[in-house]
Amino acid sequence: MATSKTKKRFSWLISLAIMLAASAAVILASEGVTAAVYGPYQESQPVPSIASMTEMDISAYDTEAYQAEMVQSCTDESGAVVGYAVDTWEYGFNSEQPIRLRSTISTDGSLLIGVEVLEEHETEYYGAQISESWYPDRFDGRLLPVLSSSQSGRGSHVDGISGATYTCNAVLRAVNNASRFVTEQLG
Amino acid sequence: MRLSRKNWIGLTAGLLSGMLVLTAGGCAPPLQRFSTSFLDVFDTASTIVGYTVDQQTFDQQADDYHDLLERYNQLYDIYNEYDGINNLKTVNDNAGIAPVTVDQEIIDLLLFGKEIYEFSDGRVNICFGSVLEIWHDYREDGLNHPEKAELPPVDLLQQAAEHTDIDSLVIDQQASTVYLEDSEMRLDVGAIAKGYAVAQATKTIVEDGMENAAFSIGGNVSTVGWKEGKEGNNWIIGLENPDRTAEDYLLTVSISDRSVVTSGNYQRYYTVDGKQYHHIIDPDTLMPAEYMQAVSVIAEDSGFADGLSTMLFLMPVEDGLELVEGMDGVEALWVDMDGTVVTSSGFDQYIND
Structure with a gap:
């Protein structure tokens, strides 16, 4: 876990921590992309819907620093670019095979539209929880209490969560890198 | 119709008083709810929810809060070094070697740690690092290679426990130095540092004008003011x-x-x-x-x-x-x-x- 201890200062807006929640939610729970928001936002902030995606040429960008492998621009029904889908990798508990995530982030970097797990080999490890069905809910409650735009009801009126200390996992770092790539390289 | 001078005065006065009423009365901008999150402090996920008049105000305060926590995080870190500061890792690295000059935030935390030690009859001991370090290492190894996970040997733990005497933590407030007299002793402030940092940062941000907010720092929640800014809520x-x-x-x-x-x-x-x-x-x-x-x-x-x-x-x-x-x-x-x-x-x- 070479990067787990690196303390990078990232822009606040981006600190999508939240994504976690989202991320997780999406992670295994569903095939599709779940709407979630993070960053300073209004709870009523609309989440764009994505109609199509096109791979971008990112050879001119510094992808290495963000562990980014592929970026696609996302357009809505009208053809307007509303976000970027950034594929990043990060080591989880399995120090030999990384997790690969696709984080879809609005063009201004203010909104996490969705997160998808492309590849993970955590199953035999501690990170196996990533593949358990309750995992998404857990993320939702813990990290996105007020950020989730879903109608689930849970968390909709909750302002914080008190629980045992939670250590950031690879998912968080991977999503965070993706959002930084959008704001620092594409923005 | 032409307005006389008298009319003008009356009109102006009327307008002015109208404005006054508006200002004093219902015209205060409504508070809006904002929220932000970050991952880069205390190895955990944090969320701030606040009610302010506009996003700019919230962002500024949230950013300030983040910066405060980031500083505490660096000072109280026992695993990483940071350019230009002496932190608890520096203190640990100098155990049995030399007193380390530290910032007041470290002195204050360690004094608080001694209070908690007294209060808890030694159960909560910031000088318990040598034992916790062994557990930490075995846990990390066990997580990375679950098939080989094992418990720390009892004699190893017992040896380490010989080096946890809080009196060997010497705090010189005058000189602003901290010294571990026992070269085998290590500080680990995990039981108190996050809560202490949150308390201090919250105090500071309230003095700077943040009135209504809930801070969740990795499961550690601190609140000020009221939800929606409405007293009693x-x-x-x-x-x-x-x-x-x-x-x-x-x-x-x-x-x-x-x-x-x-x-x-x-x-x-x-x-x-x-x-x-x-x-x-x-x-x-x-x-x-x-x-x-x-x-x-x-x-x-x-x-x-x-x-x-x-x-x-x-x-x-x-x-x-x-x-x-x-x-x-x-x-x-x-x-x-x-x-x-x-x-x-x-x-x-x-x-x-």
């Missing part, structure tokens, strides 16, 4: 359910100008021979405490709540209950090993129906 905080298959919170509490801190066995642990070993180590047995699954403390000060939750986690529920009943302004909720919930007598007032 408490913040609603969910208590994590130790039963990780449960779909909802254990319960929610309703608080204002209070902190909630939880210690539990269900997040940071590793598995050896099918049994889970978490990270809160009993100084008597040198093994993870097994009195309960979790305990949550509600108190005014988040630093104290943090230390107390660890202390309660390290003692039988009945003993902790007796202790809390004897304290003012503190309530607690325990989830014992079989999932039974026990609360102190005043806890009910906080339960959100």
Whole structure:
């Protein structure tokens, strides 16, 4: 876990921590992309819907620093670019095979539209929880209490969560890198 | 029609008084809810919810808060070095070698650590780092290679426990130095640092004008003012359910100008021979405490709540209950090993129906 201890200062807006929640939610729970928001936002902030995606040429960008492998621009029904889908990798508990995530982030970097797990080999490890069905809910409650735009009801009126200390996992770092790539390289 | 001078004066006066009424009355801009999160402090996920007149105000305050926490995080870090500062890692690295000049924030934390040590009869000991380090290493190895996960050898733990005497932590307030006289001793402030940092940062940000906010820093919640800025409208905080298959919170509490801190066995642990070993180590047995699954403390000060939750986690529920009943302004909720919930007598007032 070479990067787990690196303390990078990232822009606040981006600190999508939240994504976690989202991320997780999406992670295994569903095939599709779940709407979630993070960053300073209004709870009523609309989440764009994505109609199509096109791979971008990112050879001119510094992808290495963000562990980014592929970026696609996302357009809505009208053809307007509303976000970027950034594929990043990060080591989880399995120090030999990384997790690969696709984080879809609005063009201004203010909104996490969705997160998808492309590849993970955590199953035999501690990170196996990533593949358990309750995992998404857990993320939702813990990290996105007020950020989730879903109608689930849970968390909709909750302002914080008190629980045992939670250590950031690879998912968080991977999503965070993706959002930084959008704001620092594409923005 | 032409306005006479008199008319003008009347009109102007009318307009002015109208404006005054508007300003004093209903024209204060409504407060809006904002929220932000970040991942780069205390190895955990943090969320701030606040009510301000506009986003710019919120962003500025949230950014300031983040910067405060980032600084505390660096100062209290025992694993990483940072350019230009002496932190607790520097102090540990100089154990038995030389006193280290440190910032006041470190002195204050360590003094607080000594208070908690006294208060907890030695259960919460910031000089317990040599033992915790061994558990940390075995846990990390066990997580990376679960098939080879093992427990630390008892004699190794016992040797380390010889080097946990808090009197060997020498704080010179005059010279602003800290020195570990015992070269084998290590500081580990994990039981109090986050709560203490949150308390200090919250104090600072309130002085700087933030009025209504809830700060959740990795499960450590601190609140100021009121939800929506409406007096009497408490913040609603969910208590994590130790039963990780449960779909909802254990319960929610309703608080204002209070902190909630939880210690539990269900997040940071590793598995050896099918049994889970978490990270809160009993100084008597040198093994993870097994009195309960979790305990949550509600108190005014988040630093104290943090230390107390660890202390309660390290003692039988009945003993902790007796202790809390004897304290003012503190309530607690325990989830014992079989999932039974026990609360102190005043806890009910906080339960959100």
